[in-house]
Amino acid sequence: MHRLRDRCVLIVEDESLVGMEIEFAVTDLGAKSLGPAVSIDEAMRLIAQEGNGIDAAVLDVDLNGEEVFPVANRLKELGIPFLFHTGNANLDDLRTDYEGAPICVKPTPPEKLLEQIRDLLFEE
Template identity: 35%
Template sequence: MKIEAKENALHAGGPLEGKTVMVVEDEAILGMMLSEELSAVGAKVVGPFPRLADGLEYCAETLPHLAVLDIDLLDSDSLPLARKLRESEIPFLFYTSRAESEDLKREFPQTPICDKMMPVDKLIGAVRRLV
């Protein structure tokens, strides 16, 4: 893990440098890993938020530049938050085990959907493309 963090630090200063990235993830270890990886490439991470209510509360005060959303959270799904972000024109992607959901693709046709089995470097690349 330390070697990966050093390698990622070499890539800091790119399109995520200084951008606030909201992480909405109910799995604590995965949320912490995403936060660390995004921080290593220069992002200012808020979260991880494990509940819809937490994410909505944050967005009531401040909007991030970008967001990474798991769909299934502790208290609900993240779709109301995704709708709020879309309405506010905040770029986001879904990072979920439900990547093949046709309903999700239908409602959010322009939103990237990344499978949780995706290697973290590919996920970081997908987040960079949101900028």
């Protein structure tokens, strides 16, 4: 697996244990973790601060009853690849509206998320 050294991964996740698990997995491979952001507002602030310094993102779809799509749309505008990490989203809608964005259904082992992040960053 490619190491993620010198990469920045935005984590948007409202479940603290899941967010920490993703954060630890990402930083164990040498990446910088941004977040976990627990709300759309917090994620948008981090994007505004870091801008194009973000290399990829992991997005939980449901953030305390709010859908993460404004964040996904902003990342898409900036050309930053992302994946969805969800337990209850309509997968057909995600595939249609965000074609090409990987979808990891919760619970997803950290190593599977890392594999998907790696694929986002190192697409041939």
